[in-house]
Amino acid sequence: MSSKLRDLIKTVRSCKTAAEERSQIAKESALIRTAMKEEDLESRQRNVAKLLYIHMLGYPTQFGQMECLKLIVSPSYADKRIGYLGLMLLLDEKQEVLLLATNCIRGDIMNSNQFIVGVSLCAFGNICSTAMARDISPEIEKVISHSNPYIRKKAALCAIRVLRKVPDLTENYIPKIKALLSERNHAVILTALTLIIEICEMDSTQIIHFKKMVPQLVRILKSLTSSGYLPEHDIGGVTDPFLQVKILRLLRILGQNDPEASDAMNDILAQVSTNTDSTKNVGNAILYECVQTIMTIESENGLKVMAINILGRFLLNRDNNIRYVALNTLSRVVNTDIQAVQRHRNTIVECLKDPDVSIRCRALDLIYSLVTESNIRVLVRELLNFLLIADAQFKSELVAKLCIVTEKYAPNKRWQIDTILRVMSIAGNFIPDEVPSNLIQLISSTPELSSYAVQKLYLALKQDITQQPLTQVGLWCIGEYGDLLVADKSQLPKDEDGLSLNVSEQAVIDIIDLIFRHATTTQATRQYSLTSLAKLSSRFSQSSLQRIKTMIDNYKQNINLELQQRACEYSTLFDFDKKASILDRMPPIEKQEESPHIGNKNIPTQTPPQQHYQQQQQQPQQQSSQFGSILDGLDSPTQSSANSGNNNNNNNKQGGNAMSLLEDIFGSAPTPTSNGNMNNNNNMNNMNNNMNNNYAMGGMGMNNNNNNSMGGMMNNNNNNNNNNNNNNNNNKSQASALLDIMGDLQLTPTPQQPQSQSQQALSPTNQTSVLQPVPQPLTFLVYQKHGLNISYECSKPQPNNLSLTNINMVITNTGSSPITNFSLQAAVPKYLKIQLLAPSSTVIPPNNSGEVTQVSKVLNSQQGQKPILLRLKLDFQINGQPFSDVPDTPLPSLF
């Protein structure tokens, strides 16, 4: 015989250790199991009660589920009561055992004892499953109109549970709801309102059924607000605040986007917001709901002003709960009336200093949406202060927000750089990935500030090198602008807060050395350090060179493959004379977001910023694999540095180049400056190409992961058509290549311009790795038989995506009789994708008197390597005689 519940609780409470408690519970569970097995009726209720206690402590109680079922089928109310309680706590809707209870619940709902109905409805409302909802819904529909309000209110909530499980049953309940609303019992009205809200939220098309209830709801609300003291409904001096809140909430749903319904509510909302006593929480709960309703529905402007003022009052309230909801609501309405919210800005900023994290969070959200150009300096200063004290969990979110507002509203670039640097030095390692790359992009696109930025970063590094993102940006800038950092600035005019540090080369190398050795430095940062050193070798004087070489050499045997590889590559690089151009300054980095997505499925069009950034960092290494093409990018400052990646994210740029080329050739004369550049570039190109060929050979032994791209290079040289690598060529080589193409096709009537020829002459090697230009739209005859002529008008719709070709098939009839029932189908090899639209007609008039067109689009996944080839299947009739043919129609290989 097991002990009493009280004894069990006492025993468990007296346990000194968790192990002791576990063993006590295990012992008791065993006793309960035995009692259940022996069908000990007397201890049944007590056992379930004990299981409730055991369950609360977190121990397994599944073995009691059947016992609960046994209890609910008992005719005794006491048994049923504890049985249903156990059922709710020990079972859930996923348990199959629950199905066994379905019949019993159904019976109990129809019981004559209201409390038996009550407990069964309660269990149903808590744990019913979908199948059960379907089974028992008819009973719920009956008892929702029961004469006893105690049952009606429970049935209304059960209806919600049913509808959540089986939404199709909604129609059955809608007619029953109206009666519930005209009820005198407040709890029934409350549950009915909940049911209506639930239906409206599940399916907004149902709202229409309830619109006509607005006057009734207004009436109920009015009687609640105007009735004097009603002891049975009074809570804190307010008549049934729960019901008022619920009505206001439903009015909000019904009045949204409905001027007519909103109009009917204006008066009562004004009444509620002026008459409600705001000294206690209950009154404020009503006001809070009322304000939300006013701001959501189409209310009068005067009312909206009143609502915002209520929130303003809330903000000044001493009770943090009220301030919290005020901030919460303000951030929801900030878009409706930003000016009104701006008035409370100072109060909101004060909330940032609140010791309560919930308040700070809300205030932060709100401030973020209040930032404008005019107040950014003040607000960002506050946000930075908050960043200092913020919990770790908020830091990264806050940093992201700070960066967004800074970028959006910064008064000038210097301020922007300063702010982001400050963010990075405060928030350390909580910075989202894109922040450092955005900062680098910003610095590199603002050459006038690069000296300033590198000095600031140098100072930041001197203070703290443990913050990896900051260190990485610092290293990047020191690498790029090291010469500006060590330059003698005494000659330069000092602007008001400009820096003029005098930094020695040794000091700079010292700090990099320190970063190398520091325990918290990550491998990625070490990679940055290596690249930075390599870059510095061309910026610093000869005296520092030896030290840089030694430092890089130290990493030639590093256990980390990436570092080792870089060190080897860089030290090999020192043996070449031309390394200066490789290590030249990066051109301004273009912003990733600006390149539109291009419908080219073969090549990823976007790289994540971090990767992009990495690629820039790895520039010298990739140069080795990507050949001179990248060096072109380095040499010509006009070209996108995104070239460094072997992706196509500069497709549009490339397309732009190609387009302007066409212009050059076919009309407008190129500008003299660009001519100069071009010549220059090509010279450089050749040299770089040669040099890199050598270098690539030299590096081949160790560059495992470059082998592929080296293969690509060969391919590139041989085949002259690798799209990826072709991206990176400069204007002139495109021009020359284009001329070649045109020449080949004998389609270009335009005379070649002299400087282009000279380009060609100057750059023999470049001809082997040219960018594929956009071919001129082309028309040619592909089929001629039985009087049927088919010609293709081919064009490239997207200059930046050569793999897509539009083919407009023009079909004419030179015969004397019309061609009828014409159908054209096309098949293509696997590397092509074709989309064929319907022909403009199936009848082709005779004697060339009209044409039929059929448009198709072809996507070539191996553009430049394989030609477009269409096999047509033609079916048509001439004078009722059927013809059919299957010709192959290849396009010129360049298309």
Place this chain on the structure above:
Amino acid sequence: MIKSILIINNHGKPRLIKFYEHYSEEKQQQIIRELFLLVSKRTERSCNFLEIGNNSNIFDKDTKIIYRHYATLFFIFCVDSSESELSIIDLIQTFVESLDKCFENVCELDLIFHIDKVHYILDEMVMGGLVLETNPTIIFSNYEIQNKLEKAENPLLSGLAGVMQTIKPNK
């Protein structure tokens, strides 16, 4: 909708747990621990609301914690965004008043030794995560009537025992 209602004492021991959404026992205990960590470190002057946001792997994103601290007990309601925070504060008050009426000056020990009764009271106030009744007087009277009903049939129960032995649910 109310997702769960818990009463936890100052030392993190649960005194009532009621979940209106399904969680495994392990998860329930995890929630109790996490909630206790969150609410116990807040000062009395802090507001009674806590947002979960994106940072938790235990709670839904759309979860708000609304709690009140009475003497040795935290009354904690986890709700979704459709509930008004201030109304839930009032509801907690209603719950406490109801308990007070039923137990006459309720204290932690009452909850410990009468866990079933606490559940009965709660079930008269909240059902399936939705508010059923907000009047403590009505909650109390319904609870009392049911207790009387139970007591009235108690002598009957022993007489029925023999009959009930033959009733077994179909498996």
